[in-house]
Each structure stands twice: as C-alpha cells, then as structure tokens.
Amino acid sequence: MTDTVTAEFRSAGDGGLQVPPVDLLRDASLFLDFDGTLVEIAHRPDGVLVDARLRALVSRLVQDMNGRVAIVSGRPIAAIAGYLGEGVAISGSHGLEMRWPDGRERAPERPATLDMVLARLREFADDREGLLVEEKPLGVGLHYRGAESLEAEARELVGRLADETGLTVQSGKKVLELRLAGAHKGEAIRHFLEGPPFAGFRPVFIGDDVTDEDGFAAVAHIGGAGILVGDARPTDARYRLAGVGSTLDWLEAACAAL
Numbered sequence: 001m002t003d004t005v006t007a008e009f010r011s012a013g014d015g016g017l018q019v020p021p022v023d024l025l026r027d028a029s030l031f032l033d034f035d036g037t038l039v040e041i042a043h044r045p046d047g048v049l050v051d052a053r054l055r056a057l058v059s060r061l062v063q064d065m066n067g068r069v070a071i072v073s074g075r076p077i078a079a080i081a082g083y084l085g086e087g088v089a090i091s092g093s094h095g096l097e098m099r100w101p102d103g104r105e106r107a108p109e110r111p112a113t114l115d116m117v118l119a120r121l122r123e124f125a126d127d128r129e130g131l132l133v134e135e136k137p138l139g140v141g142l143h144y145r146g147a148e149s150l151e152a153e154a155r156e157l158v159g160r161l162a163d164e165t166g167l168t169v170q171s172g173k174k175v176l177e178l179r180l181a182g183a184h185k186g187e188a189i190r191h192f193l194e195g196p197p198f199a200g201f202r203p204v205f206i207g208d209d210v211t212d213e214d215g216f217a218a219v220a221h222i223g224g225a226g227i228l229v230g231d232a233r234p235t236d237a238r239y240r241l242a243g244v245g246s247t248l249d250w251l252e253a254a255c256a257a258l
C-alpha cells in the first residue's frame with residue numbers, strides 16, 4: 001500500500017457513508033463494476049490501465065470466495081475478458097449479456113437499428129472535434145469527454161434517435177449510450193444470485209457511476225450492501241470508498257480477512 005492511497009482509504013468516511021468493514025466479504029457474493037471502480041477513468045475507453053496487481057487481486061478473490069465474484073459492467077463481456085481474463089463471471093452491456101462461472105452465456109440478438117444509429121452518430125462525430133463513437137455489440141456510445149461543450153447537442157441527437165428506434169438512452173461519465181432496453185445491472189445481479197455459486201450469499205456490489213445505482217438498489221433490497229466509489233452523492237449504497245486506489249486497497253484487505 002502506498003502512503004497516498006492509504007490516506008485516501010482512511011479519509012473516505014465522510015458524506016454520511018462510512019468505509020465498509022473489512023470483514024464485509026465473509027459469506028458474501030461479490031459484484032464489481034469496472035471503469036471508475038477497478039480502473040481509473042481515462043480520456044478514451046481504450047486508454048484504461050489494467051496492471052498485474054488488479055489481475056492478481058481478481059484471481060485471488062475468485063479463488064478465496066469459491067467463485068462468488070462477477071464483474072458487472074457497461075462494457076461488453078469480450079472487452080472485460082480481454083482485460084481480466086476468462087476466470088471470472090461477467091455481465092456486460094449494462095446487464096444485457098451474462099456469462100456464468102460454468103461458461104454458460106446468454107445475450108439477446110443485436111437490434112438491426114443499431115447499424116443506422118452507429119452511422120448517424122459517426123456522421124455527427126466526424127464533423128465535431130473531440131467526440132468519439134464506441135461501437136458495442138448491443139449499443140453505441142457517444143463520448144464527449146474531449147468536447148464537453150457539445151454535451152447538449154449530443155443529448156438532443158441521442159434523444160431523437162432513441163425516439164426513432166425505441167432504443168434506450170444510458171447516460172454515464174461523459175458518455176451517452178443508445179442500447180437495447182430490457183436489462184440493467186440490478187437485474188444482472190439478481191440473475192447471478194438465482195443459482196450457484198452465488199445463491200444464498202449476501203450480495204455486495206461496488207460501483208461508481210449513476211448506472212451502478214440499479215445495482216445498489218438491488219443488493220439493498222435483498223439484504224446486501226452497496227459500496228459507492230468516489231464523491232458522496234444521493235445513493236442507495238450503504239458505504240463509500242474515496243477512489244479506485246482505496247477500493248483496491250480495501251479489496252486486498254477484505255480478501256485477506258476472509
């Protein structure tokens with residue numbers, strides 16, 4: 001642990017939410033968001049850094065929690081598996097895709113309207129510097145981190161495309177996504193909890209973004225606990241950690257306390 005990260009870890013218990021107790025993962029099923037929770041937010045989606053420490057931590061959690069660990073991300077399963085390997089269960093695309101620990105997978109068909117939406121967003125971004133279009137199997141992301149003044153214009157277009165296609169708008173950190181409706185992170189967590197190895201264990205979900213609130217609400221409803229990563233805000237999470245560094249420190253400590 002570095003001094004800086006340890007200081008951040010210790011100072012997180014303000015804003016009404018405390019740092020989670022280190023024994024929280026005992027008899028728990030653990031669900032982890034990816035961007036902003038396990039890796040720092042980067043300027044571009046392909047700019048995130050996944051190092052040996054994170055890969056080792058995820059492997060150790062999977063092993064020591066007898067497989068009761070899943071990544072629950074807005075990214076596609078293939079992207080998460082590319083970063084963290086195949087040894088962990090994954091829900092991708094904001095709950096639309098599911099991959100269980102035994103390798104079973106479930107995902108809906110890609111909607112035909114996505115190709116048209118992709119083309120319209122690319123055309124929009126090509127004319128405006130700083131915007132970036134992310135193609136995903138069940139959605140399209142329009143990132144405005146490099147052009148924040150264009151947010152309102154981007155929102156207007158994305159809203160119009162949602163009305164035209166019936167796709168749903170998913171807002172995130174400096175991103176607007178159009179994606180197939182009908183799932184969210186809370187539902188993905190409930191699906192995992194229906195069967196082995198997750199069923200019967202208290203759910204803990206760690207996330208940072210507004211898209212993670214569905215997960216916090218779901219675990220709270222089932223008697224588990226959410227952990228918000230980052231600044232305090234109105235939330236259904238019960239605990240808070242200050243940032244990615246303190247989250248990795250806490251996970252290592254919690255794993256050692258199993």
Ligand SMILES: O=P(O)(O)OC[C@H]1O[C@H](O[C@H]2O[C@H](CO)[C@@H](O)[C@H](O)[C@H]2O)[C@H](O)[C@@H](O)[C@@H]1O
Pocket residue numbers: 033034035036040041042043044045046047048072073074075076134141143145172173174175209211
């Ligand atoms: O549910 P998550 O695992 O948190 O994924 C949410 C979205 O994360 C990615 O976008 C965000 O992270 C990027 C890299 O740090 C950043 O550049 C971007 O501004 C953020 O919105 C990813 O690109 C999306 O597909 C995910 O839905």
